[in-house]
Amino acid sequence: MPPEKGIALTGSHFMLGDQACAEGAIYAGCRFFAGYPITPATEIAERMAERLPGIGGQYIQMEDEIGSIAAVLGASVAGVRAMTATSGPGFSLMQENLGLGFMMEVPCVVVNVQRGGPSTGLPTSVGQQDMMQARFGSHGDYAAIAYAPSSPQEAFELTVQAFNTAERLRTPVLVMMDEVVGHMRERVVIPEEGKRTVVSRRLPSVPPSEYLPYRVDEGLVPEMALAGGGYAVRMTGLTHDESGRAVTDTETQSVLLPRLLRKVSEHREAYELYELRRAKDAEVLVVAYGITGRSATGAVEAARARGMRVGLFRPKSVWPFPSEALLRAARSVRRIVVAEINMGQVALEVERVLAGRCPVVRVTSPGGEVLAPELILDACAPDRGEKESR
Amino acid sequence: MSFDPERPMGTPETEHAPFRRHPLDSVLRSEVLPHIWCPGCGIGVALGAFLQGLDRAKIPVEKRVIVGGIGCSSRVVYYAKADAYHTTHGRAIPFATGIKLANPSLHVTVFAGDGDLFAIGGNHFIHAARRNMDLLVVCINNFNYGMTGGQAGPTTPHDARTTTTPFGNFEIPFNLPQLAAAVGAVYVARWTTLDVRRLRDCFAEAAAKQGFRFVEVLAPCPVSFGKNNDIGSGLDEMDYYRGLEQIWGSPAGLPERVEVRTDGDLSGTDISLHRPIIVGKFVDRARPTFLDNYRSAASQAKGSAP
Numbered sequence: 001m002p003p004e005k006g007i008a009l010t011g012s013h014f015m016l017g018d019q020a021c022a023e024g025a026i027y028a029g030c031r032f033f034a035g036y037p038i039t040p041a042t043e044i045a046e047r048m049a050e051r052l053p054g055i056g057g058q059y060i061q062m063e064d065e066i067g068s069i070a071a072v073l074g075a076s077v078a079g080v081r082a083m084t085a086t087s088g089p090g091f092s093l094m095q096e097n098l099g100l101g102f103m104m105e106v107p108c109v110v111v112n113v114q115r116g117g118p119s120t121g122l123p124t125s126v127g128q129q130d131m132m133q134a135r136f137g138s139h140g141d142y143a144a145i146a147y148a149p150s151s152p153q154e155a156f157e158l159t160v161q162a163f164n165t166a167e168r169l170r171t172p173v174l175v176m177m178d179e180v181v182g183h184m185r186e187r188v189v190i191p192e193e194g195k196r197t198v199v200s201r202r203l204p205s206v207p208p209s210e211y212l213p214y215r216v217d218e219g220l221v222p223e224m225a226l227a228g229g230g231y232a233v234r235m236t237g238l239t240h241d242e243s244g245r246a247v248t249d250t251e252t253q254s255v256l257l258p259r260l261l262r263k264v265s266e267h268r269e270a271y272e273l274y275e276l277r278r279a280k281d282a283e284v285l286v287v288a289y290g291i292t293g294r295s296a297t298g299a300v301e302a303a304r305a306r307g308m309r310v311g312l313f314r315p316k317s318v319w320p321f322p323s324e325a326l327l328r329a330a331r332s333v334r335r336i337v338v339a340e341i342n343m344g345q346v347a348l349e350v351e352r353v354l355a356g357r358c359p360v361v362r363v364t365s366p367g368g369e370v371l372a373p374e375l376i377l378d379a380c381a382p383d384r385g386e387k388e389s390r
Numbered sequence: 391m392s393f394d395p396e397r398p399m400g401t402p403e404t405e406h407a408p409f410r411r412h413p414l415d416s417v418l419r420s421e422v423l424p425h426i427w428c429p430g431c432g433i434g435v436a437l438g439a440f441l442q443g444l445d446r447a448k449i450p451v452e453k454r455v456i457v458g459g460i461g462c463s464s465r466v467v468y469y470a471k472a473d474a475y476h477t478t479h480g481r482a483i484p485f486a487t488g489i490k491l492a493n494p495s496l497h498v499t500v501f502a503g504d505g506d507l508f509a510i511g512g513n514h515f516i517h518a519a520r521r522n523m524d525l526l527v528v529c530i531n532n533f534n535y536g537m538t539g540g541q542a543g544p545t546t547p548h549d550a551r552t553t554t555t556p557f558g559n560f561e562i563p564f565n566l567p568q569l570a571a572a573v574g575a576v577y578v579a580r581w582t583t584l585d586v587r588r589l590r591d592c593f594a595e596a597a598a599k600q601g602f603r604f605v606e607v608l609a610p611c612p613v614s615f616g617k618n619n620d621i622g623s624g625l626d627e628m629d630y631y632r633g634l635e636q637i638w639g640s641p642a643g644l645p646e647r648v649e650v651r652t653d654g655d656l657s658g659t660d661i662s663l664h665r666p667i668i669v670g671k672f673v674d675r676a677r678p679t680f681l682d683n684y685r686s687a688a689s690q691a692k693g694s695a696p
Binding site: 054 | 419422451452453455457467468471472473474475476477478480481483484485486487489490492493495496513514517680684688691
């Protein structure tokens, strides 16, 4: 089910990050959006409400974010690429059904344009405080895949990528934007249709009599029969065997859960993306993502101008964390600086990956504004040692 | 006794009567039976009537989608031959909404219990009805949370005993037909599991209709609600239904217990331990569905680029 032609707004635009995200979804074939208004993600819903009716798509404003994600999962099992977008409070409400999507193996994309928290927090200001929630927010063991764009252009590109990953691995994929990227207006170039790969889920290759909804080959991703496809498919959030039957015993669980986790961990090539800048000879490596990746880029360039050997490691896919890539980049560095608009979340993962090989300095913020490059530069200075910057 | 698949249930082991298939085998996943429901439970009866109703409405098996939430009633998704989705507690209606909108050619039914649909999922119910989303919503109302062992819920009658209302329920329950009618359902009916044929005909009628259709099925839960309220076995509860129910919408001239009202007046339909239960079809009307209205709005959007 490749997307139809003549729908992408090919060309150069001056566009909000939120709008670019919506256009990325449409480019990737998304034809269903269910959402609920919330700052700073509302512009994604508004764009979809404007665009989808005219291109054979379906927009629906649900009664809450729980209903939004449930409707997205429903649309996806019926064969339509589907997305919702929210911010922290709504993301909290979606957690249970994100777990359902992981368990049932339903491809979909959930965007979180992060603002400052906790609770209602800073509705109109930036935060990156939901990064650990993105990884661990739903109950039970599961694997999250999350992208973090740094610009409107990247919001477009990574939303396309998020759909491709979701369709390929049959799992929910997160786009962890932030308020500044979402509300920033920049040049966005939408490529011609066909210039970006658009992946579709595998449909059953066998007739209904031979089909088992959760049978896998070495790729670990089952073929997906759609509602209305004549396969009498059965899906459940309960622990289930390959026929989709609920079997709540330890043997079935010990086949299902490890397979679901390996399906993600063994396909890094399908989703892992990161940027390395001036990292080859770096003594200090800055790790930053999303809007903070741009502050960090400024800090790295300023440091180089002063003759300091500072480089940047910017994960575009934050979960699963690109740990091997970081270890390679950090082989000869003397210090890692992790900058993020929270009190230290991805820093925990960096510390875990580095396992004491070098000091990790955190540049943190309670949220509300972008981290100034000077703060990151300060943490790169030779006399900074291992102290926290703020 | 050894199990012999060729021997019909209830026949002595020595008498090898020819195996007869159940008339609903073609629309059931008979390979997963027996079901999980307790002896005397009414859910199986409701499922049987539902499947017969879909057959009468000529809904092809490959067009049937059933979405359940969590609880005993939602387990019907395992037994009906259909595309079947067992989702999260309270969220069957929005999940079903997504399916219906993604593929409007499907006949989508939500099958869930009173707690699922009206406590945790109440918000979704009222909004789907308001939108006139094209769904058939079946609520098995057994007046308590059966799967967790018999706690009070939003339909537990006043004064009823449950494990969490040991001194009697001090809350006032929902009147589900009144609620459904008030928020815009185009078809509203209530029957008990005693009324198997009326229930079947009701499902056939509802399945053939467009828009948000609501059927409440009063069902015995003898191991929890029945036991706690001295109703007795499932059969005793059926007798209770037989003795107490009044029937709405029946032709005039029936015994005086039958009250015929055709003016849509839903008064007196509250369920109480001390008053007759009123069943029947309460609402049958037409109004544009969500998709009707969406399509007409979308036709204006064609060709307009942002």
